[in-house]
Amino acid sequence: MLFASLIxxxxxxxxxxxxxxxxxxxxxxxxxxDAINAGWGGPQxxxxxxVVVPFRTTQTQNEEVDGRIVARTVEVDKLLYIxxxxxxxxxxxxxxxRRKSIYRSVLFEAQISGVATFTLPPxxxxxxxxxxRLLWDQAELRMGASDARGLTKGAVLRADGQALAVQPGKGxxxxxxxxxxxxxxxxxEGSLSVDYRFGLRGSRSxxxxxxxxxxxxxxxxxxxxxxxxxxxxxxxxxxxxxxxxADYTIDKLALGxxxxxxxxxxxxxxxxxxxxxxxxxxxxxxxxFVTVGLVEPVNLYSKVDRAVKYGFLFIGFTFLAFLLxxxxxxxxxxxxxxxxxxxxxxxxxxxxLGFAEVVGFTPAYLSASSAIIGLLTSYSAAVxxxxxxxxxxxxxxxxxxxxxxxxxxxxxxxxxxxxxxLFISLAGVMYATRNxxxxxxxxxxxxxxxx
Numbered sequence: 245m246l247f248a249s250l251i252x253x254x255x256x257x258x259x260x261x262x263x264x265x266x267x268x269x270x271x272x273x274x275x276x277x278d279a280i281n282a283g284w285g286g287p288q289x290x291x292x293x294x295v296v297v298p299f300r301t302t303q304t305q306n307e308e309v310d311g312r313i314v315a316r317t318v319e320v321d322k323l324l325y326i327x328x329x330x331x332x333x334x335x336x337x338x339x340x341x342r343r344k345s346i347y348r349s350v351l352f353e354a355q356i357s358g359v360a361t362f363t364l365p366p367x368x369x370x371x372x373x374x375x376x377r378l379l380w381d382q383a384e385l386r387m388g389a390s391d392a393r394g395l396t397k398g399a400v401l402r403a404d405g406q407a408l409a410v411q412p413g414k415g416x417x418x419x420x421x422x423x424x425x426x427x428x429x430x431x432x433e434g435s436l437s438v439d440y441r442f443g444l445r446g447s448r449s450x451x452x453x454x455x456x457x458x459x460x461x462x463x464x465x466x467x468x469x470x471x472x473x474x475x476x477x478x479x480x481x482x483x484x485x486x487x488x489x490a491d492y493t494i495d496k497l498a499l500g501x502x503x504x505x506x507x508x509x510x511x512x513x514x515x516x517x518x519x520x521x522x523x524x525x526x527x528x529x530x531x532x533f534v535t536v537g538l539v540e541p542v543n544l545y546s547k548v549d550r551a552v553k554y555g556f557l558f559i560g561f562t563f564l565a566f567l568l569x570x571x572x573x574x575x576x577x578x579x580x581x582x583x584x585x586x587x588x589x590x591x592x593x594x595x596x597l598g599f600a601e602v603v604g605f606t607p608a609y610l611s612a613s614s615a616i617i618g619l620l621t622s623y624s625a626a627v628x629x630x631x632x633x634x635x636x637x638x639x640x641x642x643x644x645x646x647x648x649x650x651x652x653x654x655x656x657x658x659x660x661x662x663x664x665x666l667f668i669s670l671a672g673v674m675y676a677t678r679n680x681x682x683x684x685x686x687x688x689x690x691x692x693x694x695x
Contacts (some may be wrong), residue, residue, distance in 0.1 A: 247579040248563050252556070255586040259555045262593045266552065269440045269597065270545040276347035281447040284342075284351050285394030288446035289316055289512065289533065291418040291453035292387040293360050293401075293438050295326040295428060299377045300558040324373055325505050328438070337450060337465035339538055343538055345371035346601050352465070354444045362436040362458075364504075371504050375432060383428040388419030388453075389444055390511065397443025401426045403652065404437055417508035418531035423500040426681035451512065451535035454494040455501060461492040463536055471537035478534075492534055499532060544608075547652050551593060554648055557662075558589045558641075562620070566627070575628045585620060585627075592616040613645040 300319050307314050336355045341348050368375060385408065388397055392412070401408040401424075408426035415423020430436050444450075451474065452461050466487035472478055476498070478490035496503070509531035562585060569575040592612050599608030621638035625631045651661060 248567055251579060251582045251586060252559050252563055254583075255559055255590060256556075258587070258590045258594075259552060262555075262590065262597075263549070263552050266545060266549050266592070266597060267661045269601070273347050273545065273601075276344045277349040277447075280342045280344050280347075281351070283393075285444070285446040286356070286391045287451070288394055288444055289390035289419050289451040289453060290356060290444070291416040291455070291531065292423065293328065293331075293440055294386050294416055294455065295362050295383060295426075295430070295436070296414075297324045297326065297383045297432075298322070298379045298387055299324055299373055300379070301373075301377060312629070322506055324378065325508055326362055326364065327501065327503055327505075329363050329457035329503070329566055331358060331360040331436075331454070331456055331459045333358040333452065333459070333461045335450070335452075335461065335463040337467065337536075337538070339465060339467040349447060350467075350540065351447045352450065352467075352538060352555060354446065354450055355441075356444055357441040358439075358441070360438045360561045361626035362430075362438065363434075364432045368504065371502065372506070373504070378432065380431045381395060384414065384425050386414055386416055386423065386427045387440060387442070388415030388421075389442075390419040390422055391446060392422040394445035395424065396445060399424055399442035400440065401485040402439040403428055403430065405439075418455070418511050418533075420511050447535040449535050451510075451533045452492075453509075453531045453533045454492075454499060455531075456499075456503065457496045459492070459494045461494075461534065462490075463492075464489040465538070466534075467538045469539050471539045472535070473537065474534040475532040476534045486631040490536065494534070503602060514673065526670055544605045547605055548593065548597050548600060550652055551648060554651065554662075555590065555593060557648075558592075558644055559586050561640065561644060562586075562589060562637070564669075564673065565637060566624075568630050568673070569633055571677065575630075575633065577627055585623065588620050588623070590614055609645075609649060613641075617641045617645065617647065 255274065298321055300321055303320055304315050304317055307316060334357050338353045338355075338545075340351050342351055364375075365371070378542050385401060385403065387399070387401070392415075392677060395412075399410050401410055406429070408428070410424050410426050411498050412424055413421070414425040415421050423687070424442075450463070452459075454461070454476075464487065468483070468485050468487060470481075470483065470488045470490070472481060472490065475491060476494055478492050481488060481490040512531060512533050563582060566575075566577045566582065566585070570577050592615075595612035595615060596608055599611050602608075603611075617638055624637040625634035628634060628637070651657075654661070
């Protein structure tokens with residue numbers, strides 16, 4: 245029992261090495277995906293449209309003159325950001341996969357179109373700006389895309405049906421200034437209707453920064469495995485093997501933003517290819533967003549990683565079976581035989597990782613488990629001196645690998661199933677050893693010592 249326990253603990257070292265190998269291969273996969281995305285476009289955040297109008301205002305500045313602090317009133321130029329009162333956005337996402345060696349990345353092309361309505365609030369002066377100070381001849385209409393490399397299809401902007409000349413750059417701060425803009429022929433009177441349309445390439449996720457009175461976003465794709473995140477979730481998403489469809493409705497009260505402002509919220513951070521709220525920045529300084537991620541149906545590295553965490557379960561149950569055959573059945577299992585059996589169990593996870601990168605997780609799992617079950621069953625026949633006992637070991641391994649596959653696919657139930665299995669196993673060991681006189685060995689050792 246002592247030797248079996250010590251060998252089981254020693255096998256923790258190769259298990260940890262396999263765990264480190266998974267981490268290294270996942271980093272290599274991430275590097276390969278970044279290389280694929282480099283010429284296409286990264287995770288995309290879209291923002292706008294927003295009307296930007298410069299204005300002049302006065303402010304007090306303190307200066308030191310001859311050792312004294314002197315207050316001076318100067319005129320400065322600032323920008324007024326006018327959000328739409330209504331923005332209806334429609335997005336169609338076409339996914340595709342690109343490969344580099346054995347690695348792959350999910351890319352997409354999105355067709356984005358929308359109609360936005362702008363109206364100056366009647367109580368504009370309450371926001372610290374008066375109409376006569378606005379420089380309407382310098383007004384701009386801005387649209388943002390966080391990775392401008394994806395703007396390869398051109399863009400169309402129309403104001404009240406009039407086509408505008410689109411220029412690169414000057415995107416909203418929520419997209420780090422990337423995007424495009426156009427000079428806007430509007431004097432603030434009445435309402436302004438803006439139509440926009442552009443194509444956008446990207447990878448992994450597409451996020452929208454809503455602003456203004458009300459934002460409606462209709463997004464659809466043929467990708468069957470979306471993930472929805474951000475500050476708001478879709479109302480009733482429809483997901484099937486043919487793709488997904490989601491509708492968002494975000495009201496101004498939920499955003500908590502004024503219709504006009506002299507400042508803009510900063511961009512969301514991107515973590516693992518998805519827009520997220522940075523913990524290092526106060527929440528009010530970041531733009532609120534909604535995001536749709538195109539996730540892989542099977543993340544093989546996370547599944548192999550979870551499988552390794554069950555490695556001790558395999559080693560423990562197999563060693564326990566050998567130990568019971570030793571104690572109850574009279575088979576003599578040497579320490580080296582425990583070690584070789586444990587090495588085979590650890591090798592399963594390396595085979596699983598290697599095959600999964602090439603053929604996918606499920607075929608890899610079947611291939612690796614079949615190889616190890618066949619190897620250890622044959623070896624057990626020699627170790628235990630009986631094919632009947634070896635068939636028991638084979639059945640035990642088949643049950644363990646089948647159970648692990650279920651646990652990996654039913655993550656929410658894994659704790660309950662694992663706890664129930666341990667209870668049943670403990671009850672079985674107690675039943676099998678109920679007639680053993682554990683103190684007999686101690687008495688024999690004492691008698692030998694006395695002699």
